[in-house]
Amino acid sequence: MSAFDIYIKSINDVLEELKNSGRRINVFNVPSSCSELPRTIPVNIGGNANPGIILRQDTYVELGNPEAGSSAIMISTNETGLINDGRITLIGPDIPESADKSLPFGQVILIGGASLDDKEHETLQQPGFVGDKIEGYMIRSLPQNIWSRISKDGAAKGFNFECLGKALIYLYKSENPKIESMEIIFITSAKDDVKLLDNISEQVRKISKEITKENWKIKGYDIDCELDCSSCGDKSVCDDIRDVLKSRKKKGLVK
Template sequence: MTLLDDQICKVPEYVEELRSRGRAVTVSDAPPISVALPVAVGKGAHSGLVLRGDTWLELGNPEAGSCSCTLFTATPGLVRDGRVTVIGPDVSDACGKSLPFGQILLIGGDELQEGDCELLMHMGVIGDSIEGYMVRSSRQSVWSRISRDVALKGFTLKTLGRALRTLHKAGSCKIQAMETIFVTSSREDLERLAEIAREGQMITREIARVTWKARGVDLDCTLDCSSCADKTVCDDIKELLGERVSAS
């Protein structure tokens, strides 16, 4: 059992909840990674830019709604490798639209540990790695554009899920399984997902705090302990606080 397993277990419940509300849910299993994608994937796959006039579809504009989270586990059995679930309209149905966007990445690997959290979170920065797909640099959640050219070549959300899986697996050999869920149905449908994302975020922030602490940086303070002249005073205060807490 690892730290985010509870949140991972909530994801199938969330999908079923939306299905029971009558949302269109499409589930597909991706072919092995060796099967070519319809678009180029990898560093420098394209310019990293999709101009306004070249945009087929916008996803996750904050005015439409956006939520994303990456959850990982050391129990790969919790993750169905290659599965892509799409709830709501897909790319081909949405020419010229701006849709809400939820993106959940479930990642599993026997050897994944809390220390891998930072790397996994940074993998979410796509940059120029997927042809015809631009993720804007301005938000914590995904706000992206799909170009007309790739949409006409058959780019779907399943393609996006496969591309993300390819990039993640190339980025860490510890990743054995990766499953993706996309939600484009409504802003309201993202609210429940936002709760799961918030829980996950609280845990990953705590992991970050511990990771930085091990490097000598206390995130509760903005200063670097190793170069801070007040470290002794700070340590004394913490010690005193600790004594008071244990005494009370």
């Protein structure tokens, strides 16, 4: 799980760059335990908290419309010390001041847990993880981008990025007790600022893809191959190769 650690530093470099270029930055240090968080959030969270669709006319602000710019990154690490638990950083305008606007949206979620493994990283990355669990917040279905809406009702209740960050921390931590620390960064300042995340996002995606591939392999599938192993005519050849590798590994001939 240390494969992503280098990108935590890259994200900090992006933050530094934006800070140095004079962007408005707000940092919120929030309680990070699941028992404290819900009391501090002005909207409902949890299963079906937002059962409806937020229509165009009921939208207070839209985040990450692909035309405005959008990027989302989720990184997990076993080095919990790399993450500032409970820190939410906002670069750019907040929700209350953005009525009827379509803001660019970058979202970075950093997760730390000493016992988190690859399988859990994959589960946490599953699409629709947050889904309909935050009142007044709707994530639209567009793979590889994050595109969402905040309702007028939600905004009237005080929905802002501090609130969104808290809700995300609560939802992730309640879903997986192995998560020990979480930090969230939102960027809404400009499309080009959000674009700074693209390269990191691409690299993270490549590593995640490798993890997924390995997890499928454990189940007996090679997802780069158009066949599943049990129906492949060459299965016996692959099995032999695996046996040879195993025995060479035992003898210490390969790492």
